[in-house]
Amino acid sequence: MSDKSVQKKQYIIEKAREVFVEKGFKEVTMKDIVEACDISRGGLYLYFQNTEELFEDVLKLEQEDADDVFGQNISEEATPSDILALFLKEQKKELLSKKPSLNVAIYEYFFKHKVSAKDNLLKKQFDGAVYVIEKLIQAGIQSGEFYCEDPRGAARNIMYVLEGLKIASQTRGIPETAVDREILYVMQGLIADE
Amino acid sequence: MSDKSVQKKQYIIEKAREVFVEKGFKEVTMKDIVEACDISRGGLYLYFQNTEELFEDVLKLEQEDADDVFGQNISEEATPSDILALFLKEQKKELLSKKPSLNVAIYEYFFKHKVSAKDNLLKKQFDGAVYVIEKLIQAGIQSGEFYCEDPRGAARNIMYVLEGLKIASQTRGIPETAVDREILYVMQGLIADE
Amino acid sequence: MSDKSVQKKQYIIEKAREVFVEKGFKEVTMKDIVEACDISRGGLYLYFQNTEELFEDVLKLEQEDADDVFGQNISEEATPSDILALFLKEQKKELLSKKPSLNVAIYEYFFKHKVSAKDNLLKKQFDGAVYVIEKLIQAGIQSGEFYCEDPRGAARNIMYVLEGLKIASQTRGIPETAVDREILYVMQGLIADE
Amino acid sequence: MSDKSVQKKQYIIEKAREVFVEKGFKEVTMKDIVEACDISRGGLYLYFQNTEELFEDVLKLEQEDADDVFGQNISEEATPSDILALFLKEQKKELLSKKPSLNVAIYEYFFKHKVSAKDNLLKKQFDGAVYVIEKLIQAGIQSGEFYCEDPRGAARNIMYVLEGLKIASQTRGIPETAVDREILYVMQGLIADE
DNA sequence: CATGAATGAGAGTTCATTCAT
């Protein structure tokens, strides 16, 4: 594939992402993509055979972009609890964001394509986040900020709560207070028991 | 509507439920329903204009059936912790059940129809469950089985974890051990801190 | 299927026949049929899923119509040689007819669908004709008109020559004299050897 | 056209022949050719505008290759009946060969392109074969091997029977016994009447 | 009420053909 082709493919993926954000996964037709990209019907098929293929590439892009979420904009002297709080704040922002995200499309896609657990993007992201949170908690314990007997369990609990909040926000909407409450509850579990 | 009509409508709803269980919400067409019910195309339109209307009635049915989930098969001398454990076991069974449930259809439906929070079925069920769990925890505290400073917060935490597990099981599959781990973690939070 | 449906199906088959006559088999699209019948796109699909199905029904119709080719318009006192001559004259007429027949479509169809020899229409028709010709030759031998040591072989030879002429006429065109010549040759083989 | 061009054109023709053998004529697209030749889409159009042009060149190639079918591998002292028998055996082999030939493509092509009889390849080949067979029969009469009052008529009869067998084998399949029977019948017509 | 034939819009897909490089 030529350089130009790669660029065009990238262009399609980016435009497609917008469409998936707006309409979810199932609703999206090849025609939608064609129109969003302002290319010809046949042209799209040169790059992607169907919305599945396209979405998979959108996901790959997503993953790359997401890989550097942690560890960014974190000042040197931030404490573990600062970092965790920052992470949760970030999650909160996303949960409450009015502009639609790729989340619904991702859910819809994975309802149909329960990929072998191994290379399931969702699992990878979840596990990755659990790992980082666990490390943060351990660091917090070291520094005396946190108290926790089961850091991994706590990390997992946090992530499942976030997942629950996420699906809740997508299906019924949740007020900011609800998110705050859950975050607070979770953080208190780590510090309360002095 | 005549008696016969009511019966037929009920029949359609039940058959439709099976279709939604099998195919989710978005995938289902009026034709699917017609075929599942073995009625005429026109006949279906006498009762429902589209799959949305139908699904809403399926949900109502679901709600009625679900209302008596708690408080069933509970022996007189069961302690609060027994009841809570029973509830969680029930949830676990559903999470791991191989036979598809209405869950995916429900998610897909609510992705599109974020009903005003007021009469949102999902919210109602969630809040209802939180309330019951809170009461159980309080009872457990009374009886000395549990220790917990924020019963409602704990109840909510449990429910969000369950939601997280549910969506996880639908999108990537989760092993039994993962469910057990989360349930255990949650229960220990209630009893550990003596 | 209702009475009206049967009629409409019949109507489609007849119209489709015209299309196949004009365009052969492979060239014909469902759209062609739709336009010839002046019905809606979806309407056609109620009756036939593809051109194959349709063509098979055209063939069935053809077969029924053809079954009474022999034994028609034959006066009582016709001799076997008269009848055979009549048959060959009929074949000649068809071979030379300017108006296109279903032949090309039939060939094209069977190039793709070499049906199990058992229920292959072409084979049936061929064998049927061989049988009748054989009987005629035997009758001619009885009456002293013909002399032939291998009536069945002769009958088969006649039919293969006719097939050869038919495909020749469809692929390169043949002049009347060529047909006459072959028919004459074949007839002389039956009477010459006194 | 440069030397290299001529070679490339030849290469395309040969590859195209394989495609036509496999898929007949109508089914074949320019894309099929491009893929079979592993050249660029535009590249093919430099040499051929459509499948018709291509097929015509395939036919020319075919004709050249075929011209030396007779008179090959024929030992000096072979008698006319030996040679005729050899020819028929060759034809039989082709008729029964399992590997697909160009025949179907040729038929399909000529269904659409009834070329002016003058330069119709099929007619030329047919007439050529008739001529050779006639000469063989005449030689056989000279040598006393054959008896025949109308050598040309007999030659034509043989060729039409072969044509009939050929189309039969392409559209319904014929068993070896059927071919043998027809060949035997034809040969007996030449020698039987002592 | 109930039926199911009929319509037509719209999605998917494939290719012949062109054209800038």
Next chain:
DNA sequence: GATGAATGAACTCTCATTCAT
């Protein structure tokens, strides 16, 4: 000469929805 990306026309097929019976 050669490439292959791009276009757009054409075809297949499926459904939501209507309506005469």
